[in-house]
Amino acid sequence: LVRARPLQGSEILLSGRLDHVKRYRPQLEDALGRLRESNTIRLYQFGIENLSDTVLQRYNKGLQFADIEAALQLMDELERLHANLAVERSFGFILFDPWTTVADLRTNVQRALRIRLDRYRGQAPQTSLRLMPEMSLYWQARAEGLLTGEVADNVFGYSVDSGWRFRDDAVSQIHAEYQRRRGEMPPWQLLGDILGQV
Secondary structure: OOOOOOOOOOEEEEOOOHHHHHHOHHHHHHHHHHHHHHOEEEEOOOEEEOOOHHHHHHOOOOOOHHHHHHHHHHHHHHHHHOOOEEEOOOOEEOOEOOOOOHHHHHHHHHHHHHHOHHHOOOOHHHOEOOOOOOOHHHHHHHHOOOEOOOOEEOOOOEEOOOOEOOOOHHHHHHHHHHHHHOOOOOHHHHHHHHHHOO
16 A cells, blocks of 8 residues: 555554564565655554463464564564554453453463553453354353353443353452452552452
């Protein structure tokens, strides 16, 4: 697009997989150079999804935490090098799903604080998986009896074909306590505080 037509005063929204940042770095930097100060490229909605390698594997993400950390470091570097590159705090993230474990939550808190995830997804600890029939995880949850059948699932903040429940009662209690205490302190700090009492 940048090579095909001149752009003046435009902002280009760019989304993709996190590993695309490294793979297409030369093209991205070429475009940033061609656009100069009068145009901006904004990176948004890149899917981080989760910081636990176990969960990333369950989601068939094709990435591990090390890949995520390296991609975010590269974005920071590119943002420092190019004044016309912006990174929006809207990256895809899913903390809770029916199979979330306490260990997954602890890993996410530790790694989120380490990489300062709040720069990319401010309210990440409030996110939950949307299960719909076109997803294999929907059918797995159904087979395990984890679907609730509720259409409007206000606990998770959206309407889907069916809500779900946690397999692990301890995670269910942690989720409920997090919802009850929301706003007391920064999200990852709050989740860490709750986990410290488990």
